[in-house]
Amino acid sequence: MGADSRSRYFSECRWGLGIAMVMRLAACRGIPQAYVVVSLGVMPRRVDAWPLDFTDIPIPSCFILTRRDSVMAIEKHSTPMLDQLETGPWPSFISGIKRLRDEHPEPRINEMTNDLLGQLEHSYETRKGYWKGGTVSVFGYGGGIIPRFSEVGKAFPKSKEFHTLRVQPPAGNHYSTGMLRQLADSWEKWGSGLVTFHGQTGNIMFIGTDTKNTQHFFDEINEYGWDLGGAGPCVRTAMSCVGAARCEMSCTNELKAHRSLVNNFVDDVHRPALPYKFKFKVSGCANDCQNAIERSDFAVLGTWRDDMKVDQAEVKHYIADKGRQYYIDNVITRCPTQALSLTDDNTLVVNNRDCVRCMHCLNVMPKALHPGDDKGVTILIGGKRTLKIGDLMGTVVVPFKKLETEEDYESLVELAETIIDFWAENGLEHERCGEMIERIGLANFLDGIGIEPDPNMLSHPRQSSYIRLDGWDEAAEAWFERQAEAGK
Amino acid sequence: MADMREPIESGCPDPWQYMHPMMRKNFGQWKYHEHPRPGVLLHVAYSGDKIWTVKAGTQRILDVFTLRKLCDIGDQFAEGYVHFTLRSNIEYMVTDEAKVQPLIDALEGAGFVVGGTQNSVAMISHTQGWLHCDIPGTDASGVVKSMMDELIDEFRNANMPNRVHITTSCCQINCGGQGDIAINIQHTKPPKINHDLVANVCERPSVVARCPVAAIRPAMVNGKPSLEVDERKCICCGACYPPCPPMQINDAEHSKLAIWVGGNHSNARGKPTFQKLVAAGIPNNPPRWPEATAIVKRILKAYKEGARDWERVNEWIERIGWPRFFEEVELPFTKYHIDTWRGARASFNSSSYIRF
The missing domain is CATH 3.30.70.20 (Alpha-Beta Plaits)
Incomplete structure (x- = not known):
């Protein structure tokens, strides 16, 4: 580097970033490594006092050279309201965005986050949002991007396009730090540097990039194993709990159920063509940590059908610890079906025929009580929030299904295909699966997907006599035949 | 178009490659768990293997600096693996108990908040708000930051009768979902x-x-x-x-906040429940929304004092009754609390059950 070019550069001190980070930032900005200057803190502050040949300075490097014209001090928007969110003990997202504005070596990110803060402050002052949707996608897909164009882009031009990429997380949300760093590197190369693990649909949300870089970022991370999630009327990104990876309550392989289901529908994830959204969620037990019953169209919950396991010695340990009264008040009397009793010698007696596998007693006494061995899943269909007919919980459609062999998983996926096909055929525009069931009736839905009615699907049989029963005799006959086939 | 790259439709990645080795080894073989202290879980496998999990709350909208800091902590103390919970907390797993306290110290030292386990007020689940949504009546991250500042002790400890899930939503679509307490936008004027x-x-x-x-x-x-x-x-x-x-529905004055209680996803002790309206007409008041936070704190206080062990908010109210709930939290009961939507009849009291 000659003296002339030297004057076009000056230092951005990035103490504490570490060599690898500095090198990476330099590389992503096309700065030759020789320009990544190395110092132990003795570099003169005045640029014209620097040595002519920067490569003479030995590693470790601590700061990075940047073209002077690209790091013109930006005019920071005043953010008096947002500044108030920097006080208090909880970590502040505003401080994080400001770090990107003030400390990130990439001028594009400084400017983009500055204008983002400017627009957000404007929202705080006027109590209005200023983002509008639009149409942005990547080549080959129709969804997966949440396009955002600013209505006040003239005032905040550097963030006037601020799209989010929804990226599917690994089932169960496990990450290595190495992979998180790789994603962070790619994201600061193409995006704002803001990311959320995870949005309410379960996606990694890479928040903030323009239309062109949406494609670049996707291309880069897609090459190393990441794919977009759903947005719009399509099969959405699925969710599953930590489950068998680290929970003794787990009654199924949540990860396998999750991936078998959603990865069968990649086409329906990427190319929105359904009546409305369709969500899969998998929880390993009835505690339903994934909120599957309320928040998914197709909820898979782990359960078991043989007897709960009781370690009576551990029961006695618990009682010795907290007292008999505690366990009577907090376990025995809290059973929703009164399936428990405690004998005079502190033996826990379980009436397994009455037990509904609610999980409460296992939650209180995890050392003593465990699910049985004959595990499987319950499937509920049609959960959703308010729009348009009001909140719906899912309805039991498959009371129990084994999920062990490959054939079991195949038939699970087939059931999902059957349901989605029926709904795609019969659902109205913007009608969730549960709303369609409400409109056509559960019995018709079951008929449509070829599943026989079962009393487990109801809280209680019908109360209204306003029904024609022309086919009663045949239906009753069919019931007895099915019972006989099942060996009952 | 010739240079356009065809996407690889790989879908949901296999988590096995990113899973802590101890979790891979004992997949499906965990026996029980304990709660050694707030923010820490100990899981014990049938093999005798143990894994400690340390959970921490973050700002959720992460900048890459913060994400790398979380990774640094993971590399230094937690074997290079992390797990994110449904409510956007980060979890670190360690196989050596001696690493638990240094990990907690590192997290707290870096400004993160260790807690959120068992009977705590969990991290508030929220959405995008003014930062990124196209239809928000309010902000999300700002509301949550303001409330968590006030509720941080309840996050750090586990002193509630049972866990408390709080949610926020910036419109009536309610992306935040059901919560023991939900703070949601409620518009009051036509578009x-x-x-x-x-x-x-x-x-x-x-x-x-x-x-x-x-x-x-x-x-x-x-x-x-x-x-x-x-x-x-x-x-x-x-x-x-x-x-x-x-058809602009958001209004600086007339888009208000409403508070709902008793949403519960779990099947434990009772079937899952939807949340019910308890307060409305609360000002949408950035940057700190003090009026909404004050009501949330009143509800939490009454619940903490009044509920029995293991009762979630919905179960506590079901036991004490709605009249006493409104009395204890000092909220008005109005004709607007009476449901008018389909299925409303099921919410009417058709019995002689009255508490005095």
Whole structure:
């Protein structure tokens, strides 16, 4: 580097970033490594006092050279309201965005986050949002991007396009730090540097990039194993709990159920063509940590059908610890079906025929009580929030299904295909699966997907006599035949 | 088009490659767990293997600096693996108990908050708000930051009768979901229509179909095709606004906050429940929303004092009854609490059960 070019550069001190980070930032900005200057803190502050040949300075490097014209001090928007969110003990997202504005070596990110803060402050002052949707996608897909164009882009031009990429997380949300760093590197190369693990649909949300870089970022991370999630009327990104990876309550392989289901529908994830959204969620037990019953169209919950396991010695340990009264008040009397009793010698007696596998007693006494061995899943269909007919919980459609062999998983996926096909055929525009069931009736839905009615699907049989029963005799006959086939 | 790259439709990645080795080894073989202290879980496998999990709350909207800091902590103390919970907490797993305290110290030292386990007030689940959503009536991250500042001790400890899930939502679509306590936008005035734009921006039949109460109909306004709203029928839900942005529902003054309680996803002890309206007309007051936080704290205080062990908010209210709930949290009961939607009848008391 000659003296002339030297004057076009000056230092951005990035103490504490570490060599690898500095090198990476330099590389992503096309700065030759020789320009990544190395110092132990003795570099003169005045640029014209620097040595002519920067490569003479030995590693470790601590700061990075940047073209002077690209790091013109930006005019920071005043953010008096947002500044108030920097006080208090909880970590502040505003401080994080400001770090990107003030400390990130990439001028594009400084400017983009500055204008983002400017627009957000404007929202705080006027109590209005200023983002509008639009149409942005990547080549080959129709969804997966949440396009955002600013209505006040003239005032905040550097963030006037601020799209989010929804990226599917690994089932169960496990990450290595190495992979998180790789994603962070790619994201600061193409995006704002803001990311959320995870949005309410379960996606990694890479928040903030323009239309062109949406494609670049996707291309880069897609090459190393990441794919977009759903947005719009399509099969959405699925969710599953930590489950068998680290929970003794787990009654199924949540990860396998999750991936078998959603990865069968990649086409329906990427190319929105359904009546409305369709969500899969998998929880390993009835505690339903994934909120599957309320928040998914197709909820898979782990359960078991043989007897709960009781370690009576551990029961006695618990009682010795907290007292008999505690366990009577907090376990025995809290059973929703009164399936428990405690004998005079502190033996826990379980009436397994009455037990509904609610999980409460296992939650209180995890050392003593465990699910049985004959595990499987319950499937509920049609959960959703308010729009348009009001909140719906899912309805039991498959009371129990084994999920062990490959054939079991195949038939699970087939059931999902059957349901989605029926709904795609019969659902109205913007009608969730549960709303369609409400409109056509559960019995018709079951008929449509070829599943026989079962009393487990109801809280209680019908109360209204306003029904024609022309086919009663045949239906009753069919019931007895099915019972006989099942060996009952 | 020739240089366009075909996507690899790989879908949901296999988590096995990113899973802590101890979790891989004992997959499906865990026996029980303990709660050694708030923010820490100990899981023990049938093999005798143990794994400690340390959970921490973050700002959720992470900048890459913060993400790398979380990774540094993971590399230094937790074997290079992390797990994120449904409520956006980060979890670190360690196989050596001696690493637990240094990990906690590192997290707290870096400004993160260790807690959120068992009977705590968990991290508030929230959405995008003014930062990124196209239809928000309020912010999300700001509301949550303000509330967690006040509730941080309840996050750090586990002193509640059972866990408390709080959610926020910036419109009535309620992306935040059901919560023991939910703070949601509730619009109180019909949309204001920019008739000049409707014809060009909105697919009018879809907008008409979107209305839950059939209050929207096509109309010619100033010689242009537009839509009109029967304001006597309109329930101010805002469902027309996403498909038709010229039907602005958000209003600096009239978009209020409402508080709902008793949503519970778990099947434990009872079937899952939806949340119920308890307070409305709360000002949408950035940057700190103090009025909403004050009500949330009153509800939490009453719940903490009044509920029995293991009772979630919905179960506590079911036991003490709604009259006493309104009394204890000092909130008014009005005709607006009486449901009018389909299925409303099921919420009426058709018995002689009255508490005195």
